[in-house]
Amino acid sequence: MNDFTHVVTLESAKAALEEKWRPKPRDVVIPAASAVGRVLSKDIISKIDVPPFDRATYDGYAVKASDTFGATERSPIELRLAGRVVAGTWPKMVLRSGFCAEITTGAPLPRGADAVVMSEYVVPADGSVTCYRAVSPGENVTKRGSDIRKGQPVLRRLKRLNYLDVAVLAAAGVDKVMVRDRPRVAIISTGSELVEPGARLRPGKIYDVNATSLSESVRACGAEPIFLGIVPDRFSAIKAAVSKGIKATNIVLISGGSSVGVGDITPGAVASLGKPGIIVHGIAMKPGKPTFIAVVKNKPVFGLPGYPVSALMVFDQLVADYLHELSGVPRSPRRIVPAKLASRILSAKGRKELVPVRLVKKNGQNFAEPVLKGSGAITSLSTADGYIEVPLEREIVDEGEVVEVKLFEGVDHT
Amino acid sequence: MNDFTHVVTLESAKAALEEKWRPKPRDVVIPAASAVGRVLSKDIISKIDVPPFDRATYDGYAVKASDTFGATERSPIELRLAGRVVAGTWPKMVLRSGFCAEITTGAPLPRGADAVVMSEYVVPADGSVTCYRAVSPGENVTKRGSDIRKGQPVLRRLKRLNYLDVAVLAAAGVDKVMVRDRPRVAIISTGSELVEPGARLRPGKIYDVNATSLSESVRACGAEPIFLGIVPDRFSAIKAAVSKGIKATNIVLISGGSSVGVGDITPGAVASLGKPGIIVHGIAMKPGKPTFIAVVKNKPVFGLPGYPVSALMVFDQLVADYLHELSGVPRSPRRIVPAKLASRILSAKGRKELVPVRLVKKNGQNFAEPVLKGSGAITSLSTADGYIEVPLEREIVDEGEVVEVKLFEGVDHT
Numbered sequence: 001m002n003d004f005t006h007v008v009t010l011e012s013a014k015a016a017l018e019e020k021w022r023p024k025p026r027d028v029v030i031p032a033a034s035a036v037g038r039v040l041s042k043d044i045i046s047k048i049d050v051p052p053f054d055r056a057t058y059d060g061y062a063v064k065a066s067d068t069f070g071a072t073e074r075s076p077i078e079l080r081l082a083g084r085v086v087a088g089t090w091p092k093m094v095l096r097s098g099f100c101a102e103i104t105t106g107a108p109l110p111r112g113a114d115a116v117v118m119s120e121y122v123v124p125a126d127g128s129v130t131c132y133r134a135v136s137p138g139e140n141v142t143k144r145g146s147d148i149r150k151g152q153p154v155l156r157r158l159k160r161l162n163y164l165d166v167a168v169l170a171a172a173g174v175d176k177v178m179v180r181d182r183p184r185v186a187i188i189s190t191g192s193e194l195v196e197p198g199a200r201l202r203p204g205k206i207y208d209v210n211a212t213s214l215s216e217s218v219r220a221c222g223a224e225p226i227f228l229g230i231v232p233d234r235f236s237a238i239k240a241a242v243s244k245g246i247k248a249t250n251i252v253l254i255s256g257g258s259s260v261g262v263g264d265i266t267p268g269a270v271a272s273l274g275k276p277g278i279i280v281h282g283i284a285m286k287p288g289k290p291t292f293i294a295v296v297k298n299k300p301v302f303g304l305p306g307y308p309v310s311a312l313m314v315f316d317q318l319v320a321d322y323l324h325e326l327s328g329v330p331r332s333p334r335r336i337v338p339a340k341l342a343s344r345i346l347s348a349k350g351r352k353e354l355v356p357v358r359l360v361k362k363n364g365q366n367f368a369e370p371v372l373k374g375s376g377a378i379t380s381l382s383t384a385d386g387y388i389e390v391p392l393e394r395e396i397v398d399e400g401e402v403v404e405v406k407l408f409e410g411v412d413h414t
Numbered sequence: 415m416n417d418f419t420h421v422v423t424l425e426s427a428k429a430a431l432e433e434k435w436r437p438k439p440r441d442v443v444i445p446a447a448s449a450v451g452r453v454l455s456k457d458i459i460s461k462i463d464v465p466p467f468d469r470a471t472y473d474g475y476a477v478k479a480s481d482t483f484g485a486t487e488r489s490p491i492e493l494r495l496a497g498r499v500v501a502g503t504w505p506k507m508v509l510r511s512g513f514c515a516e517i518t519t520g521a522p523l524p525r526g527a528d529a530v531v532m533s534e535y536v537v538p539a540d541g542s543v544t545c546y547r548a549v550s551p552g553e554n555v556t557k558r559g560s561d562i563r564k565g566q567p568v569l570r571r572l573k574r575l576n577y578l579d580v581a582v583l584a585a586a587g588v589d590k591v592m593v594r595d596r597p598r599v600a601i602i603s604t605g606s607e608l609v610e611p612g613a614r615l616r617p618g619k620i621y622d623v624n625a626t627s628l629s630e631s632v633r634a635c636g637a638e639p640i641f642l643g644i645v646p647d648r649f650s651a652i653k654a655a656v657s658k659g660i661k662a663t664n665i666v667l668i669s670g671g672s673s674v675g676v677g678d679i680t681p682g683a684v685a686s687l688g689k690p691g692i693i694v695h696g697i698a699m700k701p702g703k704p705t706f707i708a709v710v711k712n713k714p715v716f717g718l719p720g721y722p723v724s725a726l727m728v729f730d731q732l733v734a735d736y737l738h739e740l741s742g743v744p745r746s747p748r749r750i751v752p753a754k755l756a757s758r759i760l761s762a763k764g765r766k767e768l769v770p771v772r773l774v775k776k777n778g779q780n781f782a783e784p785v786l787k788g789s790g791a792i793t794s795l796s797t798a799d800g801y802i803e804v805p806l807e808r809e810i811v812d813e814g815e816v817v818e819v820k821l822f823e824g825v826d827h828t
Contacts, residue, residue, distance in 0.1 A: 032611065032612075033611070033626060036630060048615060050620070050621075051620055052615060052619075052620060053617070053618070055620075086606065086647070087605055087606055087607040087618075087647070088605065088606025088607035088608070088618055088619060088646065088647070089606070089618050090616075090617035090618035091618075105720070106605060106607050106620070106720070107607070107618070108617070108618050163626065163627060163629075163630025163631070163633075163634070164627065164798075164822065166626050166627075166630065167623045167626045167627035167630075167722060168623075169611065169626075170611040170621055170622065170623045170625070170626045170627075171611075171620075171621050171623045171722075172621070173611050173612065173615055173621045174611065174612075175611045175612025176612075191501055191502065191520060192500065192501055192502025192503070193501040193502035193520050193521070194502070197446065197447070197583065197584040197585075197587050197588065197589045198446075198587065198589025198590075201462060201466060201587055202504075203467070203504035203522070204467065204501075204502055204503050204504035204505075204521070204522050205466075205502060206464070206465055206466060206469075206520070206585075207464075207584055207585050207586070207587045208584065209581045209582075209584050209585045211584070212447060212577065212580050212581045212583075212584045213577060213578065213580075213581035213584075215577075216450060216577025216580065216581075217577070219577075220577070232502065233500070233501070233502070306519070306520070308581060308585075384578075408578065
């Protein structure tokens with residue numbers, strides 16, 4: 001397994017993994033107020049009518065509508081004032097014919113009343129009011145349950161909650177919801193040359209990028225990244241870190257050190273943790289050839305390339321779908337953007353090639369410009385918006401050909 | 415000021431506010447790792463070359479390229495092995511002609527070397543290697559500064575950082591950045607009828623929605639909401655809450671209680687806090703007529719309608735732009751979506767009307783369906799995607815007319 005004689009296609013690699021491991025979504029109950037972005041596990045059924053009572057839509061006077069029939073600017077009618085109902089209180093009175101009650105917006109209608117005359121059509125005097133307008137039954141009243149009916153489904157299973165949905169939950173008085181649990185994803189960067197941003201850069205060292213870029217990619221899939229630190233190229237250190245990841249999380253991502261070479265100890269360290277161990281080592285894809293997949297204690301471990309852009313593209317091809325399946329967060333339909341290729345790409349037959357590109361708009365048309373800095377370049381991260389796939393059997397993609405650009409997770413093309 | 419005789423247009427209302435208050439963005443220094451979504455206050459200039467040294471792009475052998483000239487599969491050349499360079503270390507050797515050094519991906523090239531022969535073209539023996547391929551100077555080497563050059567601007571002022579940008583900051587070793595400070599926005603819900611979601615609903619009470627929906631709208635503008643609680647319709651309680659908001663935050667939003675009626679004590683309570691006090695009370699807009707704007711201690715206080723959909727639409731028209739200006743977060747260009755009106759709208763002349771709509775796609779065409787539940791309805795929050803504006807001078811907008819739908823902040827139409 002430590003040469004690349006067993007290189008397989010991406011599809012075969014996924015199939016091999018899925019024989020040993022299938023993503024199983026889990027549920028968790030959380031406060032509704034912090035549920036924006038989360039995915040409902042169950043339909044939400046309202047336990048109350050909203051509003052829970054007939055309420056005045058405007059400030060005015062609660063009346064029996066029939067008492068006002070015929071009232072006009074020129075021939076007003078007189079009603080006796082029975083009292084006052086203020087929002088937030090519960091009226092004990094029962095309104096009899098010939099009477100009215102002053103009422104504020106949102107206050108419950110007293111029993112007997114069935115409409116509200118707005119303040120501007122009424123002139124109050126001592127103990128009585130003059131009403132200059134007729135109202136029909138139900139006028140200026142928001143009926144109990146007119147907004148949400150008790151027992152009615154308010155939001156459906158698998159809905160990803162936006163803040164308006166959460167506001168609706170608030171209205172229905174729902175303060176806890178069952179949502180898809182966010183899968184926890186361990187992130188490990190390997191390489192004795194890596195140091196954390198902000199630390200002193202000694203000779204021979206570079207700053208680690210993958211911890212940041214993979215964490216945010218994981219987050220964009222609706223999962224929770226847990227960074228386990230930078231680990232030197234030592235068997236025991238890598239073994240300990242992956243072991244910790246397997247204990248503490250659902251999925252482990254380890255980047256760097258998966259190539260076949262002097263520093264190639266990561267797959268070995270992972271394999272030593274238990275059966276079935278390494279399932280795939282080498283995918284017919286550029287970049288991604290040194291990628292490995294292992295399953296240890298029923299949890300998948302993905303070995304990604306060390307180069308940041310390569311790691312992101314392989315993450316997108318191999319890992320992202322599983323995270324979306326677990327979190328329930330759908331992939332953005334906007335993540336695939338058609339564009340014209342700005343310059344010809346040459347590719348090797350027999351492997352899929354992923355080419356980072358930036359999207360440029362010219363005369364209203366999207367162009368995909370290959371980012372030429374190479375997989376080792378980090379600035380291509382800020383230049384590239386995504387990548388295109390050149391299939392196994394293609395050797396040339398011509399300038400001007402329409403290609404599909406897959407945007408990196410969380411990158412938004414406007 | 416407590417009748418609506420001074421109703422003004424939205425534009426005049428904003429102009430009146432801006433005579434007394436102008437948004438002044440502030441800056442703050444934060445850790446780069448938590449800067450996703452934030453807006454840069456200054457250009458980021460790299461203090462280092464990235465990579466900081468010439469490094470091997472692949473595992474192999476560091477050589478003087480000229481030593482390999484002429485080497486082929488059929489006529490390999492022999493080189494003596496001078497040692498080994500591992501990523502993360504700094505080589506002390508100086509490579510002389512006729513020698514090579516084993517090198518791992520990412521390791522610094524020893525002095526004297528200028529290229530790397532990949533492992534697959536080399537057969538090592540004891541103390542020497544046989545090299546089957548010529549390389550040109552620079553081949554398989556990532557040159558110092560090729561990615562980011564010291565002193566070069568990496569990211570520009572006012573860029574909103576996505577996670578790829580943050581990864582680039584990591585690569586440049588930047589661990590702190592100066593970004594736009596998030597404006598702090600106090601949110602107060604008034605109404606003796608309101609209770610917090612999850613609490614027991616006694617007769618006459620309803621659940622508060624605006625705390626949730628306005629908080630999330632504020633967040634979508636790049637600002638930080640601070641909920642100060644539900645306040646009953648009492649002068650002293652409202653005065654105390656607004657006063658607290660003015661002390662603790664940059665902007666105060668208070669919803670409900672701004673209508674002219676029995677419960678209309680909010681504007682009075684705000685006015686009592688100091689000069690200039692209420693600047694606008696009443697905007698020629700439906701909903702939004704009872705909206706008020708005050709300035710107290712150089713901070714703006716916006717009085718929004720109590721009905722959730724109304725509050726959101728008025729927030730969008732009146733408040734959102736100021737928050738975007740302060741936070742530096744641009745409004746999404748996707749927030750305005752053209753659509754055909756699905757049914758006729760009748761509006762009153764002399765005021766702008768905001769009509770909540772939902773977007774429906776039929777045969778690839780967007781249709782805007784007016785949401786008819788009325789401003790008191792809360793479910794229209796989850797039904798409506800945004801709203802359309804009917805200008806002051808229009809009385810009818812016909813079915814089939816093309817209208818611009820303004821999406822609510824944070825709602826994403828796909």
